[in-house]
């Protein structure tokens with residue numbers, strides 16, 4: 001798969017409709033990271049890890065592009081965003097966990113027995129980890 005030039009892609013996120021959702025989410029994630037670091041003393045963000053659920057309506061790839069646009073040019077310009085993908089689990093009361101479901105098919109009826117299906121997880125949208133370098137460590141090198 002050919003990768004589009006990053007500049008064109010970033011411009012699309014900002015100017016085009018739709019992925020604004022990811023852009024505002026990336027901004028929010030970055031704000032959360034900065035607030036966490038600032039509370040512990042000055043430092044530079046190295047990376048952040050977020051849990052994104054299958055049902056959270058977020059495109060991980062777009063989120064990473066949006067993130068790069070958000071941190072670009074600032075003090076944390078090299079900070080990476082890692083996305084941990086959390087699929088939703090479908091469980092039938094009779095058959096247990098369903099492995100065969102088609103992605104994106106949220107009909108809550110078991111394909112095997114017709115029984116009701118419970119959906120668990122998949123709605124995660126959390127900053128679960130971040131790493132940073134304190135400023136004093138940086139100057140001590």
Ligand SMILES: [Zn+2]
Nearest residue numbers: 092095110113
């Ligand atoms: Zn079943």
